[in-house]
Amino acid sequence: MKTAILFPGQGSQFPGMADPWESHPAGKEALAECSDVLGYDVAEAARDDDRLRQTDVVQPVLFACDLAAFRVAEAEGLEPAMAAGHSLGEFVALAAAGTLEVGPALHAVIERGLAMQEASDVSPGGMTALVGISPEEAADVCRIAGRGDVLMVANENSPKQTVLSGSVAAIERAEDLARSRKVKAVRLKVAGAFHSPLMEPALPRVRAAIAKLDFHEPRFPIVPNASGKPADRPAALRDLLSRHLVSPVRWQRSMTAMADAGIEAFIEAGPGEVLTKLAKRCIPGAAAFAAGTPEEINDALEAAR
Numbered sequence: 001m002k003t004a005i006l007f008p009g010q011g012s013q014f015p016g017m018a019d020p021w022e023s024h025p026a027g028k029e030a031l032a033e034c035s036d037v038l039g040y041d042v043a044e045a046a047r048d049d050d051r052l053r054q055t056d057v058v059q060p061v062l063f064a065c066d067l068a069a070f071r072v073a074e075a076e077g078l079e080p081a082m083a084a085g086h087s088l089g090e091f092v093a094l095a096a097a098g099t100l101e102v103g104p105a106l107h108a109v110i111e112r113g114l115a116m117q118e119a120s121d122v123s124p125g126g127m128t129a130l131v132g133i134s135p136e137e138a139a140d141v142c143r144i145a146g147r148g149d150v151l152m153v154a155n156e157n158s159p160k161q162t163v164l165s166g167s168v169a170a171i172e173r174a175e176d177l178a179r180s181r182k183v184k185a186v187r188l189k190v191a192g193a194f195h196s197p198l199m200e201p202a203l204p205r206v207r208a209a210i211a212k213l214d215f216h217e218p219r220f221p222i223v224p225n226a227s228g229k230p231a232d233r234p235a236a237l238r239d240l241l242s243r244h245l246v247s248p249v250r251w252q253r254s255m256t257a258m259a260d261a262g263i264e265a266f267i268e269a270g271p272g273e274v275l276t277k278l279a280k281r282c283i284p285g286a287a288a289f290a291a292g293t294p295e296e297i298n299d300a301l302e303a304a305r
Helices: 019-023 025-038 055-075 089-096 102-122 135-146 168-180 197-211 234-246 251-260 274-282 294-304
Strands: 003-007 082-085 125-131 151-158 161-167 184-187 265-269 287-291
Touching: 003 055, 003 089, 003 274, 019 025, 019 055, 019 294, 025 055, 025 102, 055 089, 055 102, 055 265, 055 294, 082 089, 082 251, 089 102, 089 234, 102 197, 125 151, 125 168, 135 151, 135 161, 135 168, 151 168, 151 251, 151 274, 161 168, 161 197, 168 184, 197 234, 251 274, 265 274, 265 294, 274 287, 287 294
Parallel strands: 003 082, 003 265, 265 287
Antiparallel strands: 125 161, 125 184, 151 161
């Protein structure tokens, strides 16, 4: 099967998520490489629930875990035809494809996490997933619940799951309105209103970090969040990455574009199974596999063959 690799972003983290990768040489090497860049032990940080609540810690630690999962999959024979990463995961997709070198990419992620944490401290916000309604219906919730505050569709995840981002008060109103319409609202484990205008104070610092990166031609196409379309030109990948912090994550469009390009199987490399479930919702009948351990990597690869 023609296989795509997917990298989860912030919200998928859990204590101990790095431990499985230490049991495989390729995973252990990736974690050590990232630990050297960060100046602290990734696996140890990933066991600390308090540290995982900090944006400036969880983002580089997640990057390391996603990368370790990819390195294990590659060592076990994966030859991806395409890749995408959800929000933070896009940095990992670019590194996996060879567009970015790991060290510089991780430094940019560190800057991104710090800038986003600072923006969140200045303008507190949150994100909530509305389950069971379309992006258009979610936009109507934003229109009614916004009341002059920042509130917008941040992630177009699937035909029936949309994530809203905005000020704390607006998010609370949106959740109340959604529940009054019998719609499930699930608050995300993030520290701010990501992919919304409340992140604009972080934008100059993030763009400056991205401007320092060298972008190379990828080994396989990437589907950036901001466009939802496959891309393989370094200049386009740079531009789209520079924009994605305050742009919606067009995940449903990304999955559809991959299927249209002939992708038959999706492997989620990293913690959790959020993207696996979304792939199945976006592409009915899709072969999608969560791979959070080396054993699950092998099972996924065997099934994808």
